[in-house]
Amino acid sequence: MKKIIVGFAKPLGCHNCRMKKFCLPLGLDAGDLDKLEELIERKKPLQPREGVFFSGDPFTSIYAVRSGSIKSFCIDSDGREQVTGFYFPGEIFGWDGLADEQYQNTAIALETTSICEIPYEQLDELGNSIPSIQKHMMKLISREINTEQRLIALLAGNSAQQKLASLLLSISDRLVKQKLSSTRLWLPMSRGEISNYLGLTVETVSRVLGHFQRKKYLAVNKKEIEILDKQGLRDLLLSPEEVE
Amino acid sequence: MKKIIVGFAKPLGCHNCRMKKFCLPLGLDAGDLDKLEELIERKKPLQPREGVFFSGDPFTSIYAVRSGSIKSFCIDSDGREQVTGFYFPGEIFGWDGLADEQYQNTAIALETTSICEIPYEQLDELGNSIPSIQKHMMKLISREINTEQRLIALLAGNSAQQKLASLLLSISDRLVKQKLSSTRLWLPMSRGEISNYLGLTVETVSRVLGHFQRKKYLAVNKKEIEILDKQGLRDLLLSPEEVE
DNA sequence: AAATCCAACTGATGTAAATCAACTCAAGGT
DNA sequence: ACCTTGAGTTGATTTACATCAGTTGGATTT
Numbered sequence: 001m002k003k004i005i006v007g008f009a010k011p012l013g014c015h016n017c018r019m020k021k022f023c024l025p026l027g028l029d030a031g032d033l034d035k036l037e038e039l040i041e042r043k044k045p046l047q048p049r050e051g052v053f054f055s056g057d058p059f060t061s062i063y064a065v066r067s068g069s070i071k072s073f074c075i076d077s078d079g080r081e082q083v084t085g086f087y088f089p090g091e092i093f094g095w096d097g098l099a100d101e102q103y104q105n106t107a108i109a110l111e112t113t114s115i116c117e118i119p120y121e122q123l124d125e126l127g128n129s130i131p132s133i134q135k136h137m138m139k140l141i142s143r144e145i146n147t148e149q150r151l152i153a154l155l156a157g158n159s160a161q162q163k164l165a166s167l168l169l170s171i172s173d174r175l176v177k178q179k180l181s182s183t184r185l186w187l188p189m190s191r192g193e194i195s196n197y198l199g200l201t202v203e204t205v206s207r208v209l210g211h212f213q214r215k216k217y218l219a220v221n222k223k224e225i226e227i228l229d230k231q232g233l234r235d236l237l238l239s240p241e242e243v244e
Numbered sequence: 245m246k247k248i249i250v251g252f253a254k255p256l257g258c259h260n261c262r263m264k265k266f267c268l269p270l271g272l273d274a275g276d277l278d279k280l281e282e283l284i285e286r287k288k289p290l291q292p293r294e295g296v297f298f299s300g301d302p303f304t305s306i307y308a309v310r311s312g313s314i315k316s317f318c319i320d321s322d323g324r325e326q327v328t329g330f331y332f333p334g335e336i337f338g339w340d341g342l343a344d345e346q347y348q349n350t351a352i353a354l355e356t357t358s359i360c361e362i363p364y365e366q367l368d369e370l371g372n373s374i375p376s377i378q379k380h381m382m383k384l385i386s387r388e389i390n391t392e393q394r395l396i397a398l399l400a401g402n403s404a405q406q407k408l409a410s411l412l413l414s415i416s417d418r419l420v421k422q423k424l425s426s427t428r429l430w431l432p433m434s435r436g437e438i439s440n441y442l443g444l445t446v447e448t449v450s451r452v453l454g455h456f457q458r459k460k461y462l463a464v465n466k467k468e469i470e471i472l473d474k475q476g477l478r479d480l481l482l483s484p485e486e487v488e
Numbered sequence: 489a490a491a492t493c494c495a496a497c498t499g500a501t502g503t504a505a506a507t508c509a510a511c512t513c514a515a516g517g518t
Numbered sequence: 519a520c521c522t523t524g525a526g527t528t529g530a531t532t533t534a535c536a537t538c539a540g541t542t543g544g545a546t547t548t
Contacts, residue, residue: 074393076397077481077482078481080401082401084393084396084397095386095389096389097386098382098383098386099384100390104390104393124375124378128375134368134372134378137382138368140343141385142341142342142343142385143343145339145385145388146344148389149318151396152326152395152396152399155399155400155443156399157324160505190525190526191527192525196400196401197400198400199400200505202525202527203506203527203528204505205526206526207505210527210528222514222525238321403534403535434495434496435495444535445536446495446496447497447537448535448536450496451497451498453496454497466496
């Protein structure tokens with residue numbers, strides 16, 4: 001029996017949270033932050049593969065990642081799983097459930113992951129008395145739209161190499177927000193999850209990573225990636241490359 | 245000189261609007277609807293290709309389609325245009341500008357199109373006094389997320405045939421909300437716009453439409469489409485077809 | 489009515505990525 | 519220590535779609 005004890009005796013509040021500036025409380029004064037903090041439930045850490053909510057569950061809350069990572073996916077008409085997003089510390093997920101009052105996606109932890117649960121009903125009430133919270137919520141949802149539109153553009157008009165380069169650069173950018181290096185990254189998701197997200201096959205992902213490695217863009221060791229030539233990857237996203 | 249005079253002397257208010265149940269006022273009583281109506285500006289009809297807003301413009305308003313149709317698109321890193329959505333009567337567009345206070349997309353009319361402009365600042369203020377408006381706004385944005393996730397799934401994991409079948413069925417469903425037939429439809433966008441939206445080429449769209457016609461799923465006459473076998477199209481979206 | 493233009497269609501060919509098929513390797517279980 | 523399992527990689531082959539190259543036909547111009 002394996003037992004992972006994670007320090008939980010002294011849960012950090014929003015005031016001290018390392019991720020706070022990327023999360024909900026933007027632009028709140030200390031008093032309002034207190035009120036917000038009251039309703040946020042810091043859940044005990046999720047085990048790898050543990051679910052947060054499932055497609056069809058009634059919508060109750062949105063969630064913020066404190067540490068670890070989350071993938072969200074839906075099952076489409078023909079029963080295949082489609083990954084719709086990866087979420088890292090400081091990012092919010094769960095908005096997809098609001099429109100129809102039930103989650104469209106399933107969200108699971110990719111690794112040992114801590115999240116904050118923010119009950120939507122109460123958040124909404126708080127928003128009625130603190131307009132800046134309401135406003136911030138709207139912006140957060142809108143930002144999710146922007147993120148998804150970028151993914152749509154990536155899926156619709158790019159090669160396998162461009163898709164992977166783009167994902168790696170995006171993950172790199174998002175990890176900088178934590179203490180972490182922007183060049184040495186750990187991919188919490190499998191090759192299969194990457195390929196599904198990007199509309200490719202595992203074989204193609206594997207080959208492109210191999211290609212990037214030969215080109216000295218990356219050093220790859222299983223899920224550990226070191227970005228050796230970030231500009232090289234960025235250049236791939238520009239006009240049709242004539243690099244041999 | 246061509247001059248199209250469209251009746252505009254007596255602009256319909258929300259109360260009489262044929263599209264109202266799909267639009268903003270959901271769940272409002274008559275009094276609240278009046279307040280909302282005051283701030284909505286019914287603009288004079290747009291000519292085909294006329295722009296509503298452009299990428300980079302400061303975010304001021306969201307828009308509802310009254311009649312006609314809108315396409316929204318962005319220009320990605322390498323300068324290519326990427327169509328991100330088509331909007332039909334009763335649908336709202338412009339939310340993408342909220343997060344960064346400027347529109348990420350450009351929105352143009354595909355045909356002669358009437359829209360309502362809803363200034364966001366004022367809508368937000370109204371939302372502060374009428375919580376149901378606030379709530380409804382959030383749901384509208386969230387619905388946009390759902391729509392885009394469906395597009396992501398379509399782009400990531402489907403064949404050209406499936407993509408087109410899915411788009412045609414979606415347009416058909418949305419036109420039913422107007423007076424219009426669900427089987428005889430007029431596509432306001434060009435083949436190029438369709439192909440761009442679906443991550444295909446014009447040639448492929450043309451060939452798939454030809455194929456659908458030979459299969460008696462459709463009768464195609466330029467932009468006029470008659471759906472002859474809706475179930476046949478739906479079946480394409482299910483498991484891998486072994487139909488010859 | 490001839491000339492021009494452009495969106496849409498069609499055919500021939502090329503190619504990026506999917507598919508099919510081993511093979512490797514690390515992790516767990518007995 | 520051996521067997522199993524599954525993720526990841528690599529190679530050979532196929533294929534769906536892109537690309538290239540006309541052709542068609544309706545609308546607009548002259």
